[in-house]
Amino acid sequence: MQNVIEVQNLVKRYKKANVNAVDSISFDVAQGELFAFLGPNGAGKTTTISILTTSLSKTSGVVTINGFDLDRQARDVRRSIGIIFQNPTIDLHLSAEENIRLHVALYGIYGYKPFYRMMPAEYRRRVERLAQIVGIDKELFKPLRTYSGGMKRKLEIIRSLMHRPGILFLDEPTSGLDPVSRASLWDYLREVRNEDGTTVFLTTHYLDEAEDADRVCVVDHGHIAMIGSPAHMKRELLERAIVVDAADRDGLLAELAALELRTALDPNGLIRIAYAADTAQSIIARIKTPLSVLRVHEPSLEEAYVELVSGSHEEARA
Amino acid sequence: MTVDVVTNVARVDTEPRIRSGMMRELNAAFAIAWREVLSAIRNPVSIVFTVIVPVIFMGILGGSISQNLGGALPYAYLPFMLIGMIANTLYQGTITGMTNLVEERENDFTAELFVAPISRYTVLIGKMLGSAIAAMISLIGVLSMIVIMQIPMDAGDLLRVLALAPILAVAGGALGILFIGFVNDPKVAGLGVVLLVFPQMFLSGALIPNASATGLLGVLSTLMPMTYSIDLARNIFYAGKPEYALAVLHPFWFDLLITAVVCIVFIVIGTTMFVRRDRNR
Numbered sequence: 001m002q003n004v005i006e007v008q009n010l011v012k013r014y015k016k017a018n019v020n021a022v023d024s025i026s027f028d029v030a031q032g033e034l035f036a037f038l039g040p041n042g043a044g045k046t047t048t049i050s051i052l053t054t055s056l057s058k059t060s061g062v063v064t065i066n067g068f069d070l071d072r073q074a075r076d077v078r079r080s081i082g083i084i085f086q087n088p089t090i091d092l093h094l095s096a097e098e099n100i101r102l103h104v105a106l107y108g109i110y111g112y113k114p115f116y117r118m119m120p121a122e123y124r125r126r127v128e129r130l131a132q133i134v135g136i137d138k139e140l141f142k143p144l145r146t147y148s149g150g151m152k153r154k155l156e157i158i159r160s161l162m163h164r165p166g167i168l169f170l171d172e173p174t175s176g177l178d179p180v181s182r183a184s185l186w187d188y189l190r191e192v193r194n195e196d197g198t199t200v201f202l203t204t205h206y207l208d209e210a211e212d213a214d215r216v217c218v219v220d221h222g223h224i225a226m227i228g229s230p231a232h233m234k235r236e237l238l239e240r241a242i243v244v245d246a247a248d249r250d251g252l253l254a255e256l257a258a259l260e261l262r263t264a265l266d267p268n269g270l271i272r273i274a275y276a277a278d279t280a281q282s283i284i285a286r287i288k289t290p291l292s293v294l295r296v297h298e299p300s301l302e303e304a305y306v307e308l309v310s311g312s313h314e315e316a317r318a
Numbered sequence: 319m320t321v322d323v324v325t326n327v328a329r330v331d332t333e334p335r336i337r338s339g340m341m342r343e344l345n346a347a348f349a350i351a352w353r354e355v356l357s358a359i360r361n362p363v364s365i366v367f368t369v370i371v372p373v374i375f376m377g378i379l380g381g382s383i384s385q386n387l388g389g390a391l392p393y394a395y396l397p398f399m400l401i402g403m404i405a406n407t408l409y410q411g412t413i414t415g416m417t418n419l420v421e422e423r424e425n426d427f428t429a430e431l432f433v434a435p436i437s438r439y440t441v442l443i444g445k446m447l448g449s450a451i452a453a454m455i456s457l458i459g460v461l462s463m464i465v466i467m468q469i470p471m472d473a474g475d476l477l478r479v480l481a482l483a484p485i486l487a488v489a490g491g492a493l494g495i496l497f498i499g500f501v502n503d504p505k506v507a508g509l510g511v512v513l514l515v516f517p518q519m520f521l522s523g524a525l526i527p528n529a530s531a532t533g534l535l536g537v538l539s540t541l542m543p544m545t546y547s548i549d550l551a552r553n554i555f556y557a558g559k560p561e562y563a564l565a566v567l568h569p570f571w572f573d574l575l576i577t578a579v580v581c582i583v584f585i586v587i588g589t590t591m592f593v594r595r596d597r598n599r
Contacts, residue, residue, distance in 0.1 A: 015598070053433050057598050078435040089430040093357040105349035106434035108342035112349035143360075 004167055004199050005029035005052065010061035012047050012222075020059070021047045023222035029215075031166075032197040036210035039219040040309055045203045046086060048219070049171050052201070053083050066166055079107065082165035084156050084173045086203075092144045096136060096155045099144070100127055100162060107163040116141070130158045134188055150181025157185065161192060167199045168192075174206060182206070207302035216301065218308055225308055230301045237307045238299035239274040242283060245293035252289040259286055272297075346436040347444035354415060354448020359455065368411075368456040376403055376463045380525055391527065393561035396469040400460070401479055401555045402524035405548040407460050408453045408483055409490030410515050415449025416494025420507040438593040442495055442585075449494070450487030457483070478554050489547045489577050492584035499591030518544040529567060543584075546576040 005028060012022040022044040029035040039045050050056035052063060054074045063070040066080035090099050097116055104123065105112035113119050131137040134154040139147065147155070153173060160168065170189075174182040186209065192198055202210065210216055210230065217227040226233060243266055246252040256263050256273065261283065266272040270293055275283055280296045336342045358364050380399045388395035419442075422428045431441045457480075464471055497514060501507045520526060521535065522544040531539045539545055549566060550573035556562040557570075568576075 055429060055433055075435045078433055081433075083429075083433055085426060085429050087426040087429075089426050089428075091353065091357065091427055093360050094353065098353070098356065102349050102353050103430070103434075106346050106431065106436060108336040108345060108435070111336060112345050112352065114352050 001030040001032065003028040004031045004066050005035075005201065006062075006064040007048075007052070008062040010048065010051065010063060011059045012044070012051060012056070013059045020222050022051070022058075022219075024061070025219065025222070025224050027217055027224065027227060029167075029199060029201060031199055032193075033214045034193065034200045034202065034212060036213035036216045037201060037203045037219065038207070038210060038216060038305060039203075039225075043219045044222040045219060046171060049169055049201070049203060053081060053169055054078055079163070080165060081167045081169060082160035082163065083169045084153070084160055084171065086171040086175065088152050088156060090144060090152060090156060090159075095141045095143060096131070096147070097127060097140050099155065100159050103159045104162050109163055126162075127158075130161075134158060135184075148181070150177050150185070153177060153181070153185060154188070157188065161198075164196070165198070167201065170200060170202045170204075172204055173202070174204065174209065182209075207300070207305055211301050218305060220309055230304075233308075234299045234301065234304045237304040239276065240280070240299065241272050241274045241297045242280050243270045243272050243293065243295040243297055244287070244291050245270045246289050246291050248289055252287070252291075255287065255289050259283075343436055343440045346434065347440050347447065350431065350441060350444030351448035351451065354445060355451050355455070358415070358449075358452035364452075364456075369459045369462075372403065372407070372459040372463050375519075375525060376400070376460065377467065381467065383525070392564045394470065396467060397471060397555070398527070398552070398565055399525055400464065400469050400471065401551050402548050403460050403463075404457060404479060404483075405486050405551045406519050406522075406524035406544065407457055408450070408486040409493075409518070409544050409547060411453025411456050412446065412449040412487045412490035413494040413497070413514060414511060415452055416446060416491055416498055417507050417511045418449075419445055420498050420501060421504040423502070424504045439589055442589050442592065446488065446491035446495060446585075450484060450491055453487045453490070454483050475555050479551050482551055482554055485577065486547050486551060489543065489581055492581040492588070493543055495588030495592070496584040497588070499588035499595070502595060518542050521545070523548050523567070527565075529564075543577075543580045546573045546580070549573045550577055 007028065008026045009024045010022055010026070011020055011024050013020045025044075025048070037045055037048065047056065051058045052065060052070070054070065054077055058070070065077045068076040068080065070077055090096075091102070094102070101110075101112065101116070101119065101123075104110045110120055110123050116124065127140070128137060131140045134157070136147075136151050136154055136158075139151065144152065144155075157173070174185060177185065189200070193200060202213065204210060213230060215228060216230050216233055218225045218233075226236070228236070244252065249271075252271065253263065256271070262274050264272050264274070273283060284294070336345055376399065380396070380403070384395045384399070391398075419428060428441075432438065434441075463469070464476075493514070497510060498507065501510055517538070518524075521528065521531070521539045522542040523529075523539070524544070528535075528539045528545070546568070549568055550570070552566050553568075553570040553573060556565050
């Protein structure tokens, strides 16, 4: 698959800063990929996304977006991308439709007309249908002050997709949204990706949103700490384990020792058996002692992330 | 929410309908300008401000000057003040509109404008034109004072001055662009705009005649860009009248030249600084 984002040795040092906010990072993103760019606060995520979307200049490095050089072809880059910023960028003095109309005019998709009825029928059909899909059709012409946080986010997504960008940058798109709004927003984004093959570059603090990513890139202190699929990351950083207990705990412990399985007590006082090569099934099949507790623990991306970031922070302190 | 519906929507051709680069920039500038006008007329604070400021300055301060000192002037004070306040309102309105960009940048609204595939100059020019139109709309407050204060005014003279309104508003916008080119903190911008607006109102001859200003006040009056914009308006208003030589400071062409040069210089420096600072953080 062709790369639509290529970043080589990207460096950003803010004025009057002593350290680089982004320190020589390199990565690429393939067409159609859901690429999650994760990291703790201050790691350099928003700085990187601001550079990739042309709103912040880089100190050095080479960036290509959709085949266009970021420095020499910034306008072509901007035409290729859609952005949902961390903070809402909608104009609260305008209605939802007026915000969308301003957007299509800025991208040259339609000539701007001061009134909705004067806009081409194709534009009107499209806006009304999109508003229906995300459930803001009844509020389309109302002031945005009456909108909930979730509705505002949906509006921003509709707006950012009006010019059909090949690449969509989502900078913490669901921050501040309730779980229902988050779920509905992701349903919509999933459909857009399925239909259009849009590449999504995502930053988020909700790690469950990154579980579906094709690849995850964790940045910390401006460096890439790890890059790979969520499964790869979990495999590299965490042990899979089963948690067991039995009425005859001493007997169970003796049996596990005889089977040469690595055991430890978990925080709840239960017996944790870590495994790597084997499957949980192969271990369970060998245990004869009747079990009172049996749980298979599949590590989450969040656990892997915490392990990685807290580990790197401990190293930094040492 | 069905996939079929999304498919139909997604298949719509969204290639830019406007092929010419220049037309795209003009279209975007028009859209930004219209957005500025809508924001201004939908902002109740701005509307109240538009009505109250002329009442305070023209009704109370101007009225008081007229009653106590106006008799000493060799021309009628109230029409003189009205022309000054028309220019002042346009100038101030556009400066304030441009300064809002600093606050919008802080609130992240401008991020949408600055990631669009248009020139940064288009963004600022669109914003300036919109602020200029909004400032012209806000003249309603000043013009209503003609009736309230019973200012003797020939409709033809007034229309000639109003025809100059776009130039006066753009001149204010140019100063606003220069200002935001060097200021990025909304609090500093809020304070700065007051320091930019009020000294000009008092020193450039909007309310108080400055023909006899000497010393430091004379120098400051000469340095104020609005001095020339107001004088330009008075050139139009007093043309062919006996009090022309007494009420007008400079020839028409001189005021026009200074206003045009100052506009171009301010817009180029301000825009360059604003864009450079915005990206080179």
